[in-house]
Amino acid sequence: MTPAIWGGLLSAGLVMEVPTALPEEIPEEVLRTEVIVEARSPLDGSSLTAAEYAQLMEQLEDGSGPPEVSPQLRETVFLLRFRKLIRTLIPFAPL
Template identity: 60%
Template structure:
């Protein structure tokens, strides 16, 4: 008899633990997800280009503009030539490592 009561007690404990575990796996439906709570409201921001203070609307506009791919960027011809020369210098330095150009 004692053995049956012991088994019954262990069984009920196990069922109780499984029931508690099943209830803890999902949050209540009215709970706000952590991802939503972690989002910050940007009231003032700095420009990633020059560090200038921007309002939230200006920051959103700038982010939208920066996210769009730009096909061509107009550069000063002198700057384009300098970039080309730097690329050539880098290529020469990779081919001949001890050349100090």
């Protein structure tokens, strides 16, 4: 091709320059192996270090059992759920 044709193609935008250097991008394999050194609190979203996060998680796991509920409240919830089931099966029942 002659220089006139190259000049015409370049000015028309049909031939584009190739960038000399690609933008630097961190490969996914490297990102997967990075150690996370900071975290967010599950309680209020504040920034924590890894040690503070581990300590907070230990404290939260200590009381991880189900909360104690009074027997009267437990019975009331059971009866309300039972009533809802009956109303679903028999919608015209006067409950």
